[in-house]
Amino acid sequence: MRRHAVVFVISDFIDSGYERALQRASRRHDVIAVSISDPREGKLSDVGFLTLHDAESGQQLVVDSSDESVREAFADRWKLTVAEHTRTFRRLAVDEVHIDAASGDYVEPLARFFEGRMSRN
Secondary structure, eight states, rough: OOOOOOEEEEEEEOOOOHHHHHHHHHHEEEEEEEHHHEEEOOOOOOOOOEEEOTTTOEEEEEEETTTTHHHHHHHHHHHHHHHHHHHHHHHHTTTEEEEEEOOOOOOOHHHHHHHHHHHHH
């Protein structure tokens, strides 16, 4: 796009390598990351042994989800990942809106974001 625009990037951002594209876009445009997540994704259920398969590498890992320390480590890792996304957006000067997919409400977080943005200007 040649003209300045407001660009919404809607994703769960559970990936890597998008930082450079966001950085390039934010130089010319007003980029807003709409981060969609479900809090349940950050919790590992107690269902006993799980065999996890990495689709990219083909590696498999057996995890005992009944072990509380495993569930806590999983939750801690999820929190770190979410915090890292927020740090990345701040570093790139990209605004972020969090949408909780479990609540089903996307209007309120967007309205709150735009109200805050209007009060900044």
